[in-house]
Amino acid sequence: MPKAFVTGWPVSHSKSPLLHGYWLDHYKVDGSYEAIPVSPDDFKNFLFGLKDRDFAGGNITIPHKEIAFEIIEECDEAAELIGAINTVWFEGDCLRGANTDAYGFSANLDDQAPRWRQGKTALVIGAGGASRAVIFSLIEAGFNQIHIANRTVERAKVLAARFGSKCFAHSLDAVPELLSEAQLLVNTTSLGMTGDKGETSFDLSPLPSGAIVTDIVYTPLQTPILEEASNLGLESVDGLGMLLHQAVPGFEKWFGKRPAVTSGLRNHILDVL
Numbered sequence: 001m002p003k004a005f006v007t008g009w010p011v012s013h014s015k016s017p018l019l020h021g022y023w024l025d026h027y028k029v030d031g032s033y034e035a036i037p038v039s040p041d042d043f044k045n046f047l048f049g050l051k052d053r054d055f056a057g058g059n060i061t062i063p064h065k066e067i068a069f070e071i072i073e074e075c076d077e078a079a080e081l082i083g084a085i086n087t088v089w090f091e092g093d094c095l096r097g098a099n100t101d102a103y104g105f106s107a108n109l110d111d112q113a114p115r116w117r118q119g120k121t122a123l124v125i126g127a128g129g130a131s132r133a134v135i136f137s138l139i140e141a142g143f144n145q146i147h148i149a150n151r152t153v154e155r156a157k158v159l160a161a162r163f164g165s166k167c168f169a170h171s172l173d174a175v176p177e178l179l180s181e182a183q184l185l186v187n188t189t190s191l192g193m194t195g196d197k198g199e200t201s202f203d204l205s206p207l208p209s210g211a212i213v214t215d216i217v218y219t220p221l222q223t224p225i226l227e228e229a230s231n232l233g234l235e236s237v238d239g240l241g242m243l244l245h246q247a248v249p250g251f252e253k254w255f256g257k258r259p260a261v262t263s264g265l266r267n268h269i270l271d272v273l
């Protein structure tokens with residue numbers, strides 16, 4: 001029976017056991033998926049002990065994603081550029097790593113707003129770990145002007161340098177002007193997680209009428225930015241789908257079945273948000 005895990009510190013907040021549990025049930029797969037809290041001090045030993053404990057693989061979440069990238073030698077291009085690993089599996093005795101967040105971001109938009117791929121200019125708010133996955137997706141999708149606006153402009157500059165000549169760094173002051181050129185607006189910051197607008201709200205009215213607005217935050221589902229987009233009649237996509245889609249490649253690797261992201265799964269997770 002294949003066994004998989006999610007590890008983090010803490011890990012109790014993770015939705016992954018619920019998500020993979022749903023698919024295990026739905027597809028009647030004889031397998032297990034468990035949450036294992038592992039402290040930063042113990043993480044390396046945990047990784048090296050996976051083979052002996054008979055795991056097929058698992059997910060790695062905060063705060064271990066970057067350390068996993070440093071330890072695991074075999075990883076995919078997304079993990080290399082993002083600098084973090086969130087999914088691992090064994091090929092023979094070799095532990096391989098991937099970052100599936102970028103895949104999750106793209107697959108969610110492919111599902112909900114497929115014309116996003118026609119865009120050439122995007123505005124990304126935020127320059128943290130999550131922003132890296134988004135930028136990777138945008139480059140892969142063919143965007144050729146990716147504006148990164150961040151409260152701390154230095155962090156935006158570091159990302160722009162990392163991802164190359166299609167990326168441009170800005171402070172948040174530049175947002176109103178950048179909005180007028182953006183075909184896609186992505187919020188990657190925790191702004192609005194509490195549902196509190198405060199300094200978090202931007203006037204989105206400069207966005208072109210065909211612009212798509214998406215947020216990678218999914219608690220609340222309707223973030224202030226998405227709410228404002230809807231008020232303006234713009235197409236908006238919430239961040240829950242990214243969480244669901246990023247889990248697909250891992251499930252397939254560990255359990256041998258490519259699972260589908262369905263409304264049944266979405267409702268199952270929505271029930272606990």
Ligand code: ATR
Pocket residue numbers: 125126127128129130131150151152153155188189190191199
């Ligand atoms: P993650 O890995 O989830 O992206 P992170 O690396 O902590 O998390 O990044 C959080 C992002 O939210 C950053 O872009 C951060 O801006 P700074 O780089 O200036 O810290 C942004 N952020 C968080 N709180 C914010 C706030 N109150 N106003 C503006 N930006 C905020």
